[in-house]
Amino acid sequence: MKREAKLDTELDATDRRLMVATQAGLPRVPRPYDALGDRLGMAPEEVLRRLQRMLDCGVIRRIGAVPNHYAIGYTANGMSVWDVDDSRVDALGAQVGALEFVTHCYRRPRRLPDWPYNLFAMVHSQNRDEVAARVAQIAALLGDACRTHDVLYSSAILKKTGLRIAG
Amino acid sequence: MREATASAATLDEIDRKLINALQGDFPLVPEPYRQVAETLGLSETELLRRLDSLLERRVLTRFGPMFQIERAGGAFVLAAMRVPEADFERVVAQVNAFPEVAHNYRREHALNMWFVLATATPQGIAEAIAAIEAATGLPVFAFPKEREYFVEMKLRA
Numbered sequence: 001m002k003r004e005a006k007l008d009t010e011l012d013a014t015d016r017r018l019m020v021a022t023q024a025g026l027p028r029v030p031r032p033y034d035a036l037g038d039r040l041g042m043a044p045e046e047v048l049r050r051l052q053r054m055l056d057c058g059v060i061r062r063i064g065a066v067p068n069h070y071a072i073g074y075t076a077n078g079m080s081v082w083d084v085d086d087s088r089v090d091a092l093g094a095q096v097g098a099l100e101f102v103t104h105c106y107r108r109p110r111r112l113p114d115w116p117y118n119l120f121a122m123v124h125s126q127n128r129d130e131v132a133a134r135v136a137q138i139a140a141l142l143g144d145a146c147r148t149h150d151v152l153y154s155s156a157i158l159k160k161t162g163l164r165i166a167g
Numbered sequence: 168m169r170e171a172t173a174s175a176a177t178l179d180e181i182d183r184k185l186i187n188a189l190q191g192d193f194p195l196v197p198e199p200y201r202q203v204a205e206t207l208g209l210s211e212t213e214l215l216r217r218l219d220s221l222l223e224r225r226v227l228t229r230f231g232p233m234f235q236i237e238r239a240g241g242a243f244v245l246a247a248m249r250v251p252e253a254d255f256e257r258v259v260a261q262v263n264a265f266p267e268v269a270h271n272y273r274r275e276h277a278l279n280m281w282f283v284l285a286t287a288t289p290q291g292i293a294e295a296i297a298a299i300e301a302a303t304g305l306p307v308f309a310f311p312k313e314r315e316y317f318v319e320m321k322l323r324a
Contacts, residue, residue, distance in 0.1 A: 011239055019234060025222075026231035028215050031197055048195050051232065055195075059238040061318070063231065065189035065218075071226040072178070072186065072324040079274065079281070090314065097317025107314040108245070115278070115308065120245075150276070158271035159263045159282070160228070 011059065014042070018050055019059075026063070074124040078131040078151040080138060081117035083110070088145040089119055095141055096121050101134050116148060128153065178226065178324065181209070185217055186324035189230065242289040243269070245310045246296065247278040248303070255279075261302045267295040278308065 011019070017040055027035040033051070037044040054060040069077065084092055089107055096119065097105035104122040121138060125131045135151050142149075178186075184207055194202050204214040221227045236243055250258045255273075262268055262282060271282040284295050296307045 019239065022231050023234060025229050028218055030200060030211060032199065033197065044197065052195050058235055060232045061235050062233055063193040064191060065186060065230045066228045067186055067324060068225055068228050093316040102317060104318050105316040106312040108310040108312055111308050152274040152276045154272040154274050156273040158259050158273055159268060160270045
């Protein structure tokens, strides 16, 4: 987690109401923020101001569409996992995360002896061959800093409801 | 719940342009749909009609703000289990019954079940893990993130 994560992210009760009101989606009407304001008893300017503040402090990552990756043709999903030298993982993790085809990239703890991997990079693609080619690109980038790696393909989505907080 | 299996073939060129444009930053202005429609050479009505249709067909799973739950005081963690094949269906039902389980994927590995736990407080994670272990009789391996290098679920349609 980034260092600034704890700074200025206090949410008051009104922010939380706005969060609960929008986590299932934004109204699809010409003036969506007015519609939210009407529903919450808030001026539209207040809705915009609060959403902007939550964006600025990172409580909201972005406002936009989340595609079903299967429906738009990304049917292969490989979680690539890497055992990277601890002294180099942060510099290399940032480079792996910057690759255009990596959608998520994290450092996580190893679980020895079963799980030697400390770097996770999610790769979405049209098919497994393409995922494998992209994984090879990551391997080339990591070079001798990586001791071993694996790719865990998903074979079924068992549940997907998104992250929700209780209202 | 399984994702819909809408095929890519049902999307026309305008749908693709729209999906790509809407993955960017949606404007915080009084008439944001009109603003985006103008950049795409569409009418606002046409954009809203297509957006409704993409959501209805589950090509888009949602449209709106994406919250980073940790910055709102909540917590989430990636976790995995090694589930014997013979028990798989039973364990899926047990794990998915927990509202804290947000996504759950079957993956091809000895650790064959990978899910994300989301809770309103950081303490909730340990409680959820203990409850899942008790319900299933199997150990849960937690993989909390130590550092985030990149998260951006943007894919070109």
